[in-house]
Amino acid sequence: MGVLRSSLDTSSEGYRHNRENQLAVLAQLEEQLALAAAGGGERYTARHRDRGRLPVRERVELLLDPDSPFLELSALAAWGTEFTVGASIVTGIGVVSGVECVVIGHDPTVRGGAMNPYSLKKTLRALEIARVNRLPVVNLVESGGADLPTQADLFVPAGRIFHELTALSAAGVPTVALVFGNSTAGGAYVPGMCDHAVLVDKQAKVFLGGPPLVKMATGEDADDEALGGADMHSRVSGLSDHFAADERDAIRIGRDILSRINWRKRGPAPSPHAAPPRYDPEEILGIVSADTKVPFDPREVLARTVDGSEFDEYKPLYGSSLVTGWADIHGQPVGVLANHRGVLFSEEAKKATEFILLANQTDTPLVFLQNTTGYMVGTSYEQGGIVKDGAKMINAVANSTVPHLTVNMASSFGAGNYGMSGRSYDPRFMFAWPGAKLAVMGATQLAGVLSIVGRASAASSGRPYDEDADRQRTAAIEAQIEAESHAFFVSARLYDDGLIDPRDTRTVLGMSLSATHNTTVEGRRGFGVFRM
Incomplete structure (x- = not known):
């Protein structure tokens, strides 16, 4: 492969201005991430600890292999709404006993871990990622159930959680529930549907109806331990597979379970000789334009993202508003489609279509780096066939079966969002940089x-x-x-899987690629009708 040569001038005023703008946006992002990490705040976290319980993020940290990374998903869910940033739940991908898993953990410091419409969407997206990429799931359960004032938006779609859990089990993908506290009403079906259930003594409470509901429904004065405690479920009902003495014991048991599942990835292993980029990823902050209307060369980003800064460009002189080519990221081969000057003309659409077909022929995952204003409009372009050429590209994207990873770097407008594998085209993962915008148009x-x-x-x-x-x-x-169109607004509604620091793009893509390789990586050989 050819080596990308950077022409970036890090001493220029434009570079400094871009960098300062990105750092300001990243500071705003860090502020919101800190709010999400704080959960219900100091008062409720202290009360939770006083009860001898661990915050959800400490549970996650103890569950994961020491010093291993955690790719948090949808961290800004519910931003700008009446609900707490993060939506009272933590989701992400991490390594447990050497196995890549989706982790879903309730945050009981936020209204007892109650599920609101955003935490539901966040949970369902995490389970979808697990199903599509064949990732085992570990649920860290402590929730009072549905946020009752919003039950109209929860009751019907929430049933999908149990559907996804049973579908994972049917597909041979292990699911584990570590129950630390309440698992009430519909939430009781989480340990009920999982392959493995671990309940913590004197803390876990798993029942369809708690004592108040039992009293209202039957008149019985029920004791919560006899009704749904860990000891009862371990000795009497049989719902519990493992009786844990405390939270740390439950996490130890959960790690033991994952160590015994005999897990094997189905995708190809990465090359053991992946070289880092020749240019510093820190410099990406000065590349991306402070003004989203000003284009920038994505090759400068690729030079700081792909292995060894090596990139084999495909059709470099044709359809030059779209950069396409072959590279490796953390030892995994990928095809890259990256917008350069924003607009997609017929040449770019046809070039992209051919490139996607080639990637499917060779079972090569695709990375889409979005910075597009959409397909070109105007009389000459309509007469030249922009609709049918754009349709070819969208057809190819929609029917491609290799993993797609999408990053919105700056702008994703109009049908360009579709052609560049936006959310509605089911990329395995989709992330955005914090200054990016998404809308039907500017x-x-x-x-x-x-x-x-x-x-x-x-x-x-x-x-x-x-x-x-x-x-x-x-x-x-x-x-x-x-x-x-603000990135926080978009991410809050789960139109992406999270906002990432541009400097972390290589790491995030590498972790995402690794996750997708838990299942078979295979392209489509037959496509639908292409309008010529």
């Missing part, structure tokens, strides 16, 4: 379109057009779209 363009439509409507009906009202409406719409 705020100025969207407001302008509505203004033009309004003027045309007034003219066709013979009405005078209110210019003052138009200016006010345009300003309001621009502000709305700017807010709704």
